[in-house]
Amino acid sequence: MAVTTFDVIVVGAGLMGSAAARHLAKDGATVALIGPAEPELKHNHTGVFASHYDAARITRKLDSRQNWARFSQAAIARYAEVAQQGEQTFFAPVGAIIAGPEHGAGSDFIQSAQRNAQQDRITHTALRGAALRDRFPYFAFPDGILALHEADDAGWIDPRAHVRAEIAAAEKLGVTIYQTEVAQLVEGTDGVQAVCIDGQVIMGAKAMVACGAFSKAEGLLPDPLPLTAYARTIAFFELDDAEAARLRDMPSVVYLPPDLVTDPYILPPVRYPDGKTYIKIGGDPVDRELHNVAEMKDWFRTDGDPDVGRFLETLLTGLMPDLAYRAVTTGSCSTCFTPHGNPLIYHQTDRLMVLTAGNGAGAKCADELGRLGALVASGGTIPSEIYEGVFHA
Ligand SMILES: Cc1cc2nc3c(=O)[nH]c(=O)nc-3n(C[C@H](O)[C@H](O)[C@H](O)COP(=O)(O)OP(=O)(O)OC[C@H]3O[C@@H](n4cnc5c(N)ncnc54)[C@H](O)[C@@H]3O)c2cc1C
Numbered sequence: 001m002a003v004t005t006f007d008v009i010v011v012g013a014g015l016m017g018s019a020a021a022r023h024l025a026k027d028g029a030t031v032a033l034i035g036p037a038e039p040e041l042k043h044n045h046t047g048v049f050a051s052h053y054d055a056a057r058i059t060r061k062l063d064s065r066q067n068w069a070r071f072s073q074a075a076i077a078r079y080a081e082v083a084q085q086g087e088q089t090f091f092a093p094v095g096a097i098i099a100g101p102e103h104g105a106g107s108d109f110i111q112s113a114q115r116n117a118q119q120d121r122i123t124h125t126a127l128r129g130a131a132l133r134d135r136f137p138y139f140a141f142p143d144g145i146l147a148l149h150e151a152d153d154a155g156w157i158d159p160r161a162h163v164r165a166e167i168a169a170a171e172k173l174g175v176t177i178y179q180t181e182v183a184q185l186v187e188g189t190d191g192v193q194a195v196c197i198d199g200q201v202i203m204g205a206k207a208m209v210a211c212g213a214f215s216k217a218e219g220l221l222p223d224p225l226p227l228t229a230y231a232r233t234i235a236f237f238e239l240d241d242a243e244a245a246r247l248r249d250m251p252s253v254v255y256l257p258p259d260l261v262t263d264p265y266i267l268p269p270v271r272y273p274d275g276k277t278y279i280k281i282g283g284d285p286v287d288r289e290l291h292n293v294a295e296m297k298d299w300f301r302t303d304g305d306p307d308v309g310r311f312l313e314t315l316l317t318g319l320m321p322d323l324a325y326r327a328v329t330t331g332s333c334s335t336c337f338t339p340h341g342n343p344l345i346y347h348q349t350d351r352l353m354v355l356t357a358g359n360g361a362g363a364k365c366a367d368e369l370g371r372l373g374a375l376v377a378s379g380g381t382i383p384s385e386i387y388e389g390v391f392h393a
Contacts, residue, residue: 006032008377009194009204011182011220014050015159015363016343016355017210018166019370020377022082025173027378032202033170034178034194035211038160042301047181047197048214048293049300051333052159052363054234056270056280058252059364060096060154061122064112067342067387069120071365076153078367085172086165094249094268096154097136100256102128102146109256109263110146117148125149138247140321142258149251156252156267159363166367178202184219185209185352192351206351208377213336215344215356217293223348226393227357229290229336233304235312236278237325244269244277255319261285264315279323281316282333284308290334304330335360343369345376346392353377 006029010021013035021033038053039045061076063069079091100110117124127135127147141147171177180200185207186193192207209215213229239247250268257264264283271277285308290296309330317323338344338357347353355373362369372382372391382391 005191006030006176006202006204007206009034009192009202009207010210011035011185011194011207012210012212012215013163013167013177014210014212015052015163015366016358016369016373017208018163018170019367020208020210020355020373021175021370022166022170022173023371023374024377025170025175027374029378031170031175032178032194032204033167033175034180034182034196034202036181037179045301046297048211049297051212051335051358052163054333055158055160055272056156056267057159057363058096058254058265058267059091059157060098060150060252060254061120062096062098062113062117062124062148062150062154063361064109064116065341066116067389068359068361068365069116069122070386071368073120073122074368074371075365079157082162082165082169082367085169087168088161088165090158090161090165092155092157093153094155095149095151095251096253097147097149097251098254099141099145099147101144101258103144106256106258106260110148113148122150123152125151138250138320138322140319144258154252156270157364162363162366166370182220185221187349187351206353206377208353208355208373210355210373212356212358213290213296213334214293215354221348221352221354223393225344225354225356226338227336227344229296229334230284231288231290231299231305232282232284232333232335233308233312234280234282234331234333235309235316236280236329236331237316237323238327238329239269239277239279239325241277243324247279264312266316266319279316279325281312283312283315285311296334299332299334302332304332306330340389342389342391344391344393345369345372345382347376
């Protein structure tokens with residue numbers, strides 16, 4: 001049984017945890033980052049899962065929620081630093097569109113995004129009607145839709161590569177990595193013990209739980225988290241080379257259609273580790289809650305909900321009627337939300353804190369959320385002149 005003492009133990013080597021570890025180490029703390037590698041086969045995996053096991057996540061500064069627009073501005077400004085320090089590229093700056101009804105029901109979505117863009121001077125082009133069709137002929141947005149196109153510093157990131165970059169950069173700063181799961185955090189008068197499933201016990205002055213949806217697991221934190229995890233199905237459309245070439249300038253898309261049934265997001269053609277190129281769409285029409293860790297694991301082991309897959313196929317072919325694809329497959333994931341819409345970045349005790357709740361948008365801005373986590377762990381507060389609202393239960 002190994003016992004080592006660190007200033008901070010970060011539990012969860014995902015998007016937020018790896019970023020927090022880098023920032024803590026940058027600020028001079030000694031850090032242990034604990035988290036398992038991605039399972040090779042998910043269908044019979046019995047351990048924890050992550051929400052970043054994919055090749056692409058949308059990144060954009062435009063957002064109807066001001067905090068999230070600002071988290072992203074800060075994080076995107078540091079992508080080059082993270083990539084350089086971690087010796088890993090993860091950002092594809094293909095641009096992004098956010099679109100929704102310009103007037104009437106649902107118009108607040110796009111109007112708020114435009115207001116936030118104006119306030120923070122986020123460069124974008126507003127497109128509607130014929131101008132929208134001319135600029136992006138492969139999309140069939142209905143009349144009445146306003147699309148804000150962000151051509152610079154937006155597009156998609158490879159979340160696995162982002163995590164690799166953060167971890168490599170953190171290791172260079174002296175962070176110690178433990179590729180295992182924490183079964184329990186035990187708080188004592190002189191520190192916190194992280195008891196791992198492989199028998200290791202790692203000792204720290206404090207611990208930060210950054211386990212995504214799994215932060216709710218029993219044994220990690222003393223108080224319940226106001227965190228709701230939802231089952232998400234993603235549909236992948238396999239493209240041949242000619243179709244991928246036709247869509248080579250396609251941006252990432254976040255779209256609220258006029259029926260307001262769901263707000264799908266669409267990734268442009270991305271080459272996946274299996275060598276194939278896919279367009280990806282997500283946007284469940286109904287929120288299905290995952291109530292506990294057992295339900296989360298059962299869900300992650302599946303290939304998603306086939307009915308949602310068919311719904312997403314109808315949605316995408318409605319928006320891209322000329323899309324030529326070979327096959328559609330589906331996958332499962334989970335997103336977790338708070339009632340106030342902000343991430344959770346707070347201490348439950350002097351020694352135990354939490355950094356979680358991506359609210360469906362935590363990949364693109366993970367480096368800023370990690371920085372804020374490191375700030376709070378070091379006794380600082382989230383600057384209220386930049387970020388509104390509360391970050392606790
Ligand atoms: C289908 C889908 C699409 C999305 N699209 C976007 C998008 O386009 N843009 C965007 O910005 N965001 C997107 N998101 C959200 C984004 O992926 C999440 O907000 C992000 O992954 C949250 O990061 P995290 O570090 O909190 O959690 P995770 O990335 O899930 O990382 C948590 C880590 O904790 C580890 N862990 C769990 N339990 C333990 C334990 N007991 N001990 C040790 N380690 C543990 C896990 O192994 C994992 O590595 C999407 C999410 C989903 C599901």
